[in-house]
Amino acid sequence: MNWLSDNVNLLALIGAAVIIILVVFVVGKYIKQMKHDKGSGELMSDNWDGIGEYKNPLPIGWSLSFIGTIIWAIWYFLVGYPLNSYSQIGEYNKEVAEHNARFENKWANPDKDTLMGMGKGIFLVQCAPCHGVLGDGMDAKSADLTYWGGEDAVVEAILKGVKGSHYPLEEMPAGLLDEASAKAVTAFMMKEINVKKSTKNPDLVETGRPLWATCSACHGEDGKGMGGMSADISQYGTPEFIANVLNLGKKGLIGDMPKFTDDRLTKVQKLAVGTYIQSLRQ
Amino acid sequence: MFHWLERNPFFFAVGVFLVIAYAGVVTILPDFMESARPVIGTKPYTVLELAGRQIYIKDSCNACHSQLIRPFKSETDRYGMYSLSGEYAYDRPFLWGSKRTGPDLMRVGNYRTTDWHDHHMRNPQSVVSGSIMPAYKHMYTNNADIQTAYAEAYTVKKVFNVPYDKPNMPRLGTFEEANKEVMKEASAIIADMKSDDVKEAFKKGEIKEIVALIAYLNSLK
Amino acid sequence: MQASNVLNYDYSVAKCFTYATILFGIVGMLIGVIIAYQMAYPELNYFAGEYGTYSRLRPLHTSGVIFGFLLSGIFATWYYVGQRVLKVSIAESKFLMSVGRVHFWLYLVVILMAVVSLFMGISTSKEYAELEWPLDIGVVLLWVLWGISIFGLIGIRREKTLYVSIWYYIATFLGVAMLYLFNNMEVPTYFVSGMGKWYHSVSMYAGTNDAMVQWWYGHNAVAFVFTVPIVAMIYYFLPKESAQPIFSYKLSILSFWGLMFVYLWAGGHHLLYSTVPDWVQTMGSIFSIILILPSWGSAINMLLTMKGEWGQLKENPLIKFMVLASTFYMLSTLEGPIQAIKSVNALAHFTDWIPGHVHDGTLGWVGFMTMAALYHMTPRMFKKELFSKKLMESQFWLQTTGIVMYFSSMWIAGITQGMMWRASDQYGNLEYSFMDTVSVLIPYYTLRATGGLFYLIGFLLFAYNMYKTITSGKAILSEPQNSSPMQA
Ligand code: HEM
Ligand code: HEM
Ligand SMILES: [Ca+2]
Ligand SMILES: [Ca+2]
Ligand SMILES: [Cu+2]
Numbered sequence: 001m002n003w004l005s006d007n008v009n010l011l012a013l014i015g016a017a018v019i020i021i022l023v024v025f026v027v028g029k030y031i032k033q034m035k036h037d038k039g040s041g042e043l044m045s046d047n048w049d050g051i052g053e054y055k056n057p058l059p060i061g062w063s064l065s066f067i068g069t070i071i072w073a074i075w076y077f078l079v080g081y082p083l084n085s086y087s088q089i090g091e092y093n094k095e096v097a098e099h100n101a102r103f104e105n106k107w108a109n110p111d112k113d114t115l116m117g118m119g120k121g122i123f124l125v126q127c128a129p130c131h132g133v134l135g136d137g138m139d140a141k142s143a144d145l146t147y148w149g150g151e152d153a154v155v156e157a158i159l160k161g162v163k164g165s166h167y168p169l170e171e172m173p174a175g176l177l178d179e180a181s182a183k184a185v186t187a188f189m190m191k192e193i194n195v196k197k198s199t200k201n202p203d204l205v206e207t208g209r210p211l212w213a214t215c216s217a218c219h220g221e222d223g224k225g226m227g228g229m230s231a232d233i234s235q236y237g238t239p240e241f242i243a244n245v246l247n248l249g250k251k252g253l254i255g256d257m258p259k260f261t262d263d264r265l266t267k268v269q270k271l272a273v274g275t276y277i278q279s280l281r282q
Numbered sequence: 283m284f285h286w287l288e289r290n291p292f293f294f295a296v297g298v299f300l301v302i303a304y305a306g307v308v309t310i311l312p313d314f315m316e317s318a319r320p321v322i323g324t325k326p327y328t329v330l331e332l333a334g335r336q337i338y339i340k341d342s343c344n345a346c347h348s349q350l351i352r353p354f355k356s357e358t359d360r361y362g363m364y365s366l367s368g369e370y371a372y373d374r375p376f377l378w379g380s381k382r383t384g385p386d387l388m389r390v391g392n393y394r395t396t397d398w399h400d401h402h403m404r405n406p407q408s409v410v411s412g413s414i415m416p417a418y419k420h421m422y423t424n425n426a427d428i429q430t431a432y433a434e435a436y437t438v439k440k441v442f443n444v445p446y447d448k449p450n451m452p453r454l455g456t457f458e459e460a461n462k463e464v465m466k467e468a469s470a471i472i473a474d475m476k477s478d479d480v481k482e483a484f485k486k487g488e489i490k491e492i493v494a495l496i497a498y499l500n501s502l503k
Numbered sequence: 504m505q506a507s508n509v510l511n512y513d514y515s516v517a518k519c520f521t522y523a524t525i526l527f528g529i530v531g532m533l534i535g536v537i538i539a540y541q542m543a544y545p546e547l548n549y550f551a552g553e554y555g556t557y558s559r560l561r562p563l564h565t566s567g568v569i570f571g572f573l574l575s576g577i578f579a580t581w582y583y584v585g586q587r588v589l590k591v592s593i594a595e596s597k598f599l600m601s602v603g604r605v606h607f608w609l610y611l612v613v614i615l616m617a618v619v620s621l622f623m624g625i626s627t628s629k630e631y632a633e634l635e636w637p638l639d640i641g642v643v644l645l646w647v648l649w650g651i652s653i654f655g656l657i658g659i660r661r662e663k664t665l666y667v668s669i670w671y672y673i674a675t676f677l678g679v680a681m682l683y684l685f686n687n688m689e690v691p692t693y694f695v696s697g698m699g700k701w702y703h704s705v706s707m708y709a710g711t712n713d714a715m716v717q718w719w720y721g722h723n724a725v726a727f728v729f730t731v732p733i734v735a736m737i738y739y740f741l742p743k744e745s746a747q748p749i750f751s752y753k754l755s756i757l758s759f760w761g762l763m764f765v766y767l768w769a770g771g772h773h774l775l776y777s778t779v780p781d782w783v784q785t786m787g788s789i790f791s792i793i794l795i796l797p798s799w800g801s802a803i804n805m806l807l808t809m810k811g812e813w814g815q816l817k818e819n820p821l822i823k824f825m826v827l828a829s830t831f832y833m834l835s836t837l838e839g840p841i842q843a844i845k846s847v848n849a850l851a852h853f854t855d856w857i858p859g860h861v862h863d864g865t866l867g868w869v870g871f872m873t874m875a876a877l878y879h880m881t882p883r884m885f886k887k888e889l890f891s892k893k894l895m896e897s898q899f900w901l902q903t904t905g906i907v908m909y910f911s912s913m914w915i916a917g918i919t920q921g922m923m924w925r926a927s928d929q930y931g932n933l934e935y936s937f938m939d940t941v942s943v944l945i946p947y948y949t950l951r952a953t954g955g956l957f958y959l960i961g962f963l964l965f966a967y968n969m970y971k972t973i974t975s976g977k978a979i980l981s982e983p984q985n986s987s988p989m990q991a
Pocket of ligand 2: 345380381383532533535536537538539561564565568569573630855857858861862865866869870951952954955956958959
């Protein structure tokens with residue numbers, strides 16, 4: 001980022017410089033007078049506790065500047081400001097519009113690298129306070145995202161149950177299957193149902209196939225969640241799934257994750273952060 | 283004229299007073315009514331939230347935290363929608379702050395949750411490494427002052443017509459009624475907390491300061 | 504020139520307030536140093552349980568230095584300067600004498616209660632007006648007493664024409680009275696509801712209105728506590744100490760009336776980009792720019808008073824303090840208006856640049872001037888030579904270094920922070936997490952705290968010097984006309 005391309009930054013820096021330069025210059029001038037001039041003038045008749053006052057005229061520079069600022073102020077308030085018809089909300093809308101125009105291209109069809117870079121920045125600003133800078137959930141204070149999304153995580157979900165996004169079916173009960181069956185059905189799900197279409201345990205796929213009935217009761221035959229009745233696990237582990245978590249929030253077994261439904265993150269930004277999180281599990 | 287004033291202290295003082303009083307009348311009064319109108323959907327604080335707000339003031343969170351989102355993209359990206367005047371209609375006193383040693387909290391209820399606050403208030407460094415915010419352990423031992431919170435709600439209702447007990451607005455009622463409401467709200471928050479000491483205390487009927495504070499923080503949206 | 508010590512001025516009240524100034528100065532600045540270190544080393548928050556956290560201590564620091572240190576300094580100089588430029592001893596009126604005494608004792612009680620209540624967290628949250636209503640009443644009472652003292656003394660004056668310093672003391676009195684009353688309008692909740700804490704209250708104004716009233720107050724509290732009475736001091740002590748007539752009466756007048764008129768309009772600059780109407784904000788910015796001139800007017804008047812007096816500046820540490828005070832006054836009254844420009848404020852507001860600006864004014868201008876005033880008064884009140892010039896010199900350089908460290912670190916910190924908040928990355932998203940913008944500031948916080956520590960040590964040297972002067976300074980027989988006598 002080029003710091004000085006921002007007007008506000010630039011003006012602030014100029015302002016800071018002006019403060020120093022002007023003060024040093026003006027005070028320097030008076031210091032010189034202390035060194036070389038001599039105080040003089042006609043004294044007023046009054047005298048207080050030994051203190052007199054000269055009738056010296058006003059310093060010219062000072063008077064002119066004073067009059068100058070007053071004239072400028074009157075002009076500005078009566079002419080400059082109303083003609084400008086300034087409004088700070090108008091200024092804001094303009095800023096946002098310009099910003100969006102500038103990034104339109106970048107955001108229209110972002111490639112994977114763009115999404116990764118973008119997502120990382122967003123993660124550090126918006127998610128790190130809960131998930132930690134590394135995404136590890138900070139001692140189980142929130143979900144460990146370096147673990148989330150894999151088959152072991154699905155097995156754990158089956159064993160411990162899942163809740164918190166407030167689907168109509170509410171929650172997935174704990175202990176639907178024993179560990180071995182869970183592993184098998186997960187293999188099947190990842191291979192046949194999930195968009196990733198691949199599993200670490202291809203040998204278990206067929207063992208898992210008959211067990212899928214347990215799951216399809218809620219997630220549907222195709223795993224898509226029966227039109228929003230429960231989670232669409234065909235997307236599990238993908239940026240789209242994460243974007244959905246951001247839309248729903250999750251008050252789960254570990255803790256409470258807020259929704260991101262105010263307008264701080266756009267759709268693209270949600271996918272970007274999802275892409276980044278997906279990459280955390282390597 | 284000036285010299286005359288300097289010999290007549292009474293008129294001098296009157297002169298000074300007029301000159302300094304004038305500006306306040308011109309700048310503050312004209313928009314007084316306009317600025318006091320609530321935005322649709324803005325509601326007064328519940329008694330538990332008010333108790334939390336009083337704790338926020340007691341511990342001067344406003345020394346480090348603002349509650350004013352300015353209309354810049356960099357702020358709305360970080361904190362959400364910029365502030366509107368009417369959103370503050372029930373804020374007595376206002377808590378905009380003047381220094382952001384910590385982040386703005388105007389809408390913190392949108393992106394932080396009870397259990398997070400619980401970790402964070404007890405030990406900020408445990409969730410945000412390097413944080414310079416103090417830990418507020420005493421909020422886990424001090425009890426919230428529900429009576430004073432009720433007194434404040436009652437006062438603003440009576441004196442400033444704050445719309446408690448109106449349709450779609452928080453209920454206030456008598457102190458006993460309000461207290462019941464407070465216990466209900468508190469129990470929902472405590473259920474989401476991780477702190478066993480707070481849960482234990484609640485079983486004994488005590489509401490710790492932290493519970494009220496979190497109720498307040500969650501209400502900031 | 505009329506010898507001024509023909510009259511027997513009574514300094515008993517001035518002395519009491521002098522002690523209070525030193526005491527609260529130490530306390531207030533010590534707390535300042537503590538909170539400054541807490542920002543760099545958060546572990547320091549826990550030395551006194553809930554009473555030692557940064558957020559409990561910060562209002563104690565501001566109230567301590569403003570209402571403890573500075574206000575007693577203002578009262579001390581009033582009870583000294585007032586008598587002298589009005590040419591009347593307060594002891595000539597038994598009534599005024601007792602008003603003065605009651606004023607001091609009531610003041611002491613109110614301040615001590617304020618300290619206790621702020622430690623307990625009893626606060627209304629409004630900056631520089633944190634006290635709850637029972638203490639507000641105390642403040643109003645002691646203010647009324649001060650008013651009686653001012654106008655009483657003016658009523659029996661021998662000097663017909665009011666000297667410039669008196670103008671500024673009158674303005675301080677009126678300004679603070681008006682501001683304090685309006686900003687502290689609050690409804691005690693106990694009396695309406697019959698329950699809860701008896702001292703709790705709720706503000707009369709809500710939201711944006713409350714903010715407008717608060718910053719109309721807050722800004723002008725700066726005007727009428729940090730500026731106007733300090734100008735009153737410098738108009739007396741600089742010419743008196745240096746034996747030079749004021750450079751220009753005209754400049755005195757225009758600066759005074761200009762300041763009075765312009766200051767009150769500028770409060771909007773604390774609310775830029777907030778929800779107060781655009782025009783109020785713009786008004787605040789515009790008047791802030793004009794305000795440079797009446798502010799600089801007084802400072803220039805002082806600097807020109809020292810025309811040709813370089814020798815004194817080199818020789819007399821008191822003059823050094825006062826000339827540097829004027830310089831810092833100029834610095835902060837240019838810095839303020841620049842920060843009041845909307846676009847600059849967009850960056851500066853909420854950052855450390857603001858405390859930087861604050862302490863340019865308070866340490867450089869207010870602190871230096873108050874200490875110089877007390878140094879000047881002491882030999883005359885106690886009839887002793889100042890204990891050590893060498894110590895004063897060390898104090899001067901130590902504190903000047905401290906101020907430079909304070910403000911340079913806070914300028915850099917504030918501007919860095921402001922730019923980082925705004926920064927966006929190549930994708931148009933926020934570049935830094937909030938915590939990133941905190942971490943980078945830690946070195947500057949350390950530097951600032953150390954600068955503050957230097958200033959505090961300097962203040963302790965000042966206190967020691969005063970103590971030694973009062974207890975064991977060399978006695979002087981007749982009152983020094985001008986430059987204060989001091990031992991090497
Ligand atoms: C021409 C004169 C001055 C102007 C126009 C001015 C302007 C300002 C501005 C724009 C701010 C920042 C508001 C914000 O963004 O938060 C400010 C803050 C402040 N200034 Fe000045 N300033 C002036 C002189 C002074 C002097 C001489 C002092 C003290 C000796 C002083 C003390 C303060 C204080 C204490 C604050 C902090 C207020 C707060 O708590 O937010 N100012 N001033
Ligand atoms: C020993 C020297 C001092 C140190 C180390 C010090 C330190 C501090 C610190 C750390 C803050 C809080 C800044 C923040 O919120 O980020 C502060 C605020 C403040 N101090 Fe000091 N201080 C000192 C002396 C003084 C003096 C002598 C005065 C007044 C006469 C003063 C007046 C203030 C005011 C008005 C504020 C509030 C500023 C604001 O809200 O923007 N300080 N000081
Ligand atoms: Ca402040
Ligand atoms: Ca008050
Ligand atoms: Cu101001």
